Amino acid sequence: MEIDTPIPLVHRTQIPHTSATILCCNCGAEIDGTTSAGALCNDCVKVTVDISEGIQREATIHTCRDCERWLQPPHQWITAAPESRELLALCLRKLRALSKVRIIDASFIWTEPHSKRIKVKITLQQEAFEGTILQQTFEVEYIVASQQCPDCAKSFTANTWRAVVQVRQKVPHKRTFLYLEQLILKHSAHKDTINIKETKDGLDFFYSQRNHAEKFVDFLNSVAPVRTKKSQELISMDIHTSTKSYKFTFSVELVPICKDDLVCLPIKLAKQAGNIAPLTLCYRVGTSINLLDPNTLQTSDISTPIYWRSPFNGLADVRELVEFIVMDVEPTGVQKGRFFLAEATVARASDLGNNEITYFTRTHLGGVLNPGDSVMGYHLTGTNFNNPQFEALEESNAHSSTIPDVILVKKHYERKKKKSRNWRLKRMNKDIGEMLPRKQDQTRMDEDYEQFLRDVEEDEELRSTMALYKAQQIKKDKDRMEGVETASAAETEETEGDDVPKINMEELLDEFEGLDVDDDQ
Secondary structure, eight states, X not given: OOOOOOOOOOOOOOOOOOOOEEEOTTTOOEEETTTOBTTXXXXXXXXXXXXXXXXXXXXXXXXXXXXXXXXXXXXXXXXXXXXXXXXXXXXXXXXXXXXXXXXXXXXXXXXXXXXXXXXXXXXXXEEEXXXXXXXXXXXXXXXXXXXXXXXXXXXXXXXXXSEEEEEEOOSSXXXXXXXXXXXXXXXXXXXXXXXXXXXXXXXXXXXXXXXXXXXXXXXXXXXXXXXXXXXXEEEEEETTTTEEEXXXXXXXEEOSOOTXXXXXXXXXXXXXXXXXXXXXXXXXXXXSEEEEETTTTEEEEEOHHHHXXXXXXXXXXXXXXXXXXXXXXXXXXXXXXXXXXXXXXXXXXXXXXXXXXXXXXXXXXXXXXXXXXXXXXXXXXXXXXXXXXXHXXXXXXXXXXXXXXXXXXXXXXXXXXXXXXXXXXXXXOOBOOSXXXXXXXXXXXXXXXXXXXXXXXXOHHHHTTSOOEEOOOOOHHXXXXXXXXXXXXOOOSEEEOSSSOOOOGGGOBOOOOTTSOXXXX
């Protein structure tokens, strides 16, 4: 068998591929004629073709100087921080023909805050010719113009509210409202109000929308035992479309019982509330009324529905407290939480040097009282109360013998003069109306505020629910012009002694007010 000899293959010579070249019609440079766009080189395409044509380089955006919101056409006002994504999106929507191109990047360029200018750098990408994509970067300058939003316009115009919340409490002092004011400030529950007006027995909160008022009423229900009533008034009606406009009024009534009040429960209610003694002290008012029997340290809670089912008033309030001097105190060893049961012998401070009348009583202040201390309490002997519950208690065979001569409430601290506190509380800017308070009313309000500050110092549980700030030297004129919230330094002409409770600096909050520019300096 014969085998053919393999024939070697001859390799073909690679013929170089040459493309057709033409000259650029603009600059004369050689370019590939098969891929050239419009007979232009790349440099000439960048120079002659503008993909941002039709997009404006200047625009105007409007902001409200009162609420610092921005107008999003046609009539929507949005909240956006400086150089935020929301503000950048608002700026891009202001440019016409921007939807026809592809946005690659957009960012802010820093400008002076007082220049009323906002600069944005935008990078676009678009196909100029077939197979040719261009990318271009340019700047747009926005002029910030001021325009008052409708909500702020209503707030500066009288009788433009749509809903009002009337908070009332029928008590002779304002201590409960002072505490409620601190809770409102801490949780910013007043941020939607357009006006706050002070009345005789409470406060009125005005709102531009009904849902804002309902939200505030829900907040009050979550922090205090209240009773709410709702009413509405027809303002106008369109007979063609049956569209009606109403004004809504929410009446919120707080229970007329405050902290440290002496309360005489109805005998039937006292048996239902854990069989507690009818004569009790109110040691806290939260979402319910917390009562304490100082003779046994038994506590009980009266919920809001139970109280309003058969309401009753307090037997005596803090204005009727009498100062006593502790002659002797003997602890019994019984403790319940922060209360220590003790047997004490006291005498009225006004009787010292005149007679030797002393009173024996049991108290819950065994942990803080020592012989020689001053203590505030209710003097029941020889006192007439116009109260049906107390009259029923005196006529009762089971409870008439349990009425003590004295009920001690809290320890009294002597304070010296001429020193200020190292802390302060914020206050709401309220409208006092056309009539200024009388001199005696203003004096009573100052006394209530001073007593409230002392309660904050002495009660650690009370101040844990509030926001306390470090005291600073702030001018009164500046405080009045700071808007809704103004700072009120907790200053007094009396200072603490050595044994007076003091607030630690660790419990106080700082305020960033040192960054403000003071024109007087």
